Amino acid sequence: MEPTGLAYLAAGIGGGLAIIGGGLGIGKLAASAMEGIARQPNAAGEVRGAMIVAAGLIEGATLFALVIMIILAFK
Amino acid sequence: MMISAYILALALAASQHDAASPTPSATPTATAQETAAPPASPEGGHATPPATADPARPAEEHATTGGAPAHEGGGEGEGHGESPAQVLMHHVMDQPDYRPFGLPIPFPTKHLFFLVAVMLLVIVVARIAIASYKNGAPKGIGSAIETLVVYVRDEIAEKNIGHGDGAKYTPLLLSFFFFILFAALVGLLPFSGTSTGNLSVTFALAFISFLAQQYAGMSKYGVAGHFKNLVPHGLPAPLLIVMIPIEVLGMFTKPFALMVRLFANMLAGHMIITALLLLVPLSAKMSGAFGVAMIPVSLGMALFIMCLELLVAFIQAYVFTLFSAIFIGMYAHPSH
Numbered sequence: 001m002e003p004t005g006l007a008y009l010a011a012g013i014g015g016g017l018a019i020i021g022g023g024l025g026i027g028k029l030a031a032s033a034m035e036g037i038a039r040q041p042n043a044a045g046e047v048r049g050a051m052i053v054a055a056g057l058i059e060g061a062t063l064f065a066l067v068i069m070i071i072l073a074f075k
Numbered sequence: 076m077m078i079s080a081y082i083l084a085l086a087l088a089a090s091q092h093d094a095a096s097p098t099p100s101a102t103p104t105a106t107a108q109e110t111a112a113p114p115a116s117p118e119g120g121h122a123t124p125p126a127t128a129d130p131a132r133p134a135e136e137h138a139t140t141g142g143a144p145a146h147e148g149g150g151e152g153e154g155h156g157e158s159p160a161q162v163l164m165h166h167v168m169d170q171p172d173y174r175p176f177g178l179p180i181p182f183p184t185k186h187l188f189f190l191v192a193v194m195l196l197v198i199v200v201a202r203i204a205i206a207s208y209k210n211g212a213p214k215g216i217g218s219a220i221e222t223l224v225v226y227v228r229d230e231i232a233e234k235n236i237g238h239g240d241g242a243k244y245t246p247l248l249l250s251f252f253f254f255i256l257f258a259a260l261v262g263l264l265p266f267s268g269t270s271t272g273n274l275s276v277t278f279a280l281a282f283i284s285f286l287a288q289q290y291a292g293m294s295k296y297g298v299a300g301h302f303k304n305l306v307p308h309g310l311p312a313p314l315l316i317v318m319i320p321i322e323v324l325g326m327f328t329k330p331f332a333l334m335v336r337l338f339a340n341m342l343a344g345h346m347i348i349t350a351l352l353l354l355v356p357l358s359a360k361m362s363g364a365f366g367v368a369m370i371p372v373s374l375g376m377a378l379f380i381m382c383l384e385l386l387v388a389f390i391q392a393y394v395f396t397l398f399s400a401i402f403i404g405m406y407a408h409p410s411h
Contacts, residue, residue: 049230056394060332063339070342 011073018069022062029054186273193258193270201253227252227396235400240291240407244400247287251280252396259341259388263381272341274334281334284399288330292406304409329402333395340391344384351377 033051037044200220207217232241232248255271262269270276292301305322306315354373359366 052390053394053397056336056390056398059340060336063343064332064335066343067335067339070346 007072007075011069014065014072015069018062018065021065022058025058025062026055029058184273185268186270186276189258189261189268189270190276193254193261196261197250197253197257200257223252224249231393231397231400235397236291236404236407238408240404244287244291244403247283248396248400251284251399252392255280255337255395256388256392259384259391262341262345263384263388269341269345271337272345274338277334277338280337280395281330284333284395284402285327285330287399288326288402288406291403292409295407301406304406329398333398337391337395340387344380344387348377348380348384351380 029051033047036047040047200216204213204217204220207213207215213221227249228241228245231252232245236244258269258271258276261267262272271280289301292304295301296304305326306318310318351373355366355369358369
């Protein structure tokens with residue numbers, strides 16, 4: 001088990017784990033955004049704006065993990 | 076603001092250019108001034124991402140003159156003896172050294188060239204938009220720009236900074252928004268690179284945002300008052316001991332998050348595009364016919380991802396500007 005192989009393995013597994021977290025988070029976000037729009041269609045614009053902001057934050061966190069993965073995979 | 080961003084990015088990029096070696100597998104280089112990119116510095120080629128181009132890559136790399144449409148990398152295989160991973164690294168993440176594009180003057184790096192190019196593009200587009208005002212109503216591209224400008228001013232600046240300070244910071248927010256947007260859009264063209272896909276460039280943008288936040292607080296409350304505003308008044312001592320480090324750290328992590336978010340979004344998009352298009356030569360290695368059959372599949376996927384990139388360009392510009400506005404508002408009008 002040389003370190004390089006382990007690093008690649010870690011990059012792969014870590015990538016998968018990171019996207020699980022990101023996907024779940026954005027999924028929940030989208031679900032409640034849909035619900036909010038369904039309940040009050042005339043608030044759709046505000047809900048959409050808030051959804052994009054929250055999605056940006058969640059994506060940011062996921063991409064932090066992605067950067068670590070990239071470093072692992074390519075160093 | 077963009078001039079200072081350019082100078083900052085130039086300094087950082089020059090420092091990493093001197094230290095960096097072109098091959099991805101070189102020993103880790105020590106970069107002198109990259110304070111905020113220690114995670115990225117060990118990478119041989121250096122922290123920068125996507126030079127797009129997938130369309131550019133096969134044509135550039137293989138120097139084929141077959142007049143092939145830029146997407147067609149199929150069947151060429153790796154004529155250079157590089158593995159797909161190295162190709163990906165070299166053309167997606169790293170920046171090639173000089174990017175003269177036919178001009179006699181060499182720029183130090185490709186991303187720097189596009190930083191300057193996008194900066195000039197934003198200025199030119201803004202000037203055209205301003206000049207197109209007739210009788211108080213803009214025509215042509217001016218109307219599109221005006222929609223975005225009004226949106227940034229009303230929805231982003233006024234809502235988040237508000238209390239009359241919105242107009243003061245609107246030019247800065249507009250600069251952020253249009254620069255990031257145009258940088259991402261230009262990066263989608265063939266033979267070009269996304270300058271915001273470089274950690275130095277996003278560091279420069281985030282640093283300017285950081286300076287704006289500090290200025291917002293200090294210009295209103297003075298240096299001491301700005302730091303006193305970090306924590307709510309009238310807190311019991313134990314809570315203060317916890318809150319102060321958190322707030323001070325937060326002052327730095329917020330722009331850091333801005334930087335990494337933008338960088339990673341731009342990087343990831345272009346890496347995916349390149350990886351999908353690299354499927355063609357990869358499958359061509361297995362058997363030529365498979366490679367040809369892969370072309371429509373991977374082209375389709377790459378086109379889809381490019382459309383997604385368009386959306387991501389807008390969203391990232393919006394998110395960066397919005398968060399900058401929120402943070403500026405937090406320091407200018409602390410509502411604790």
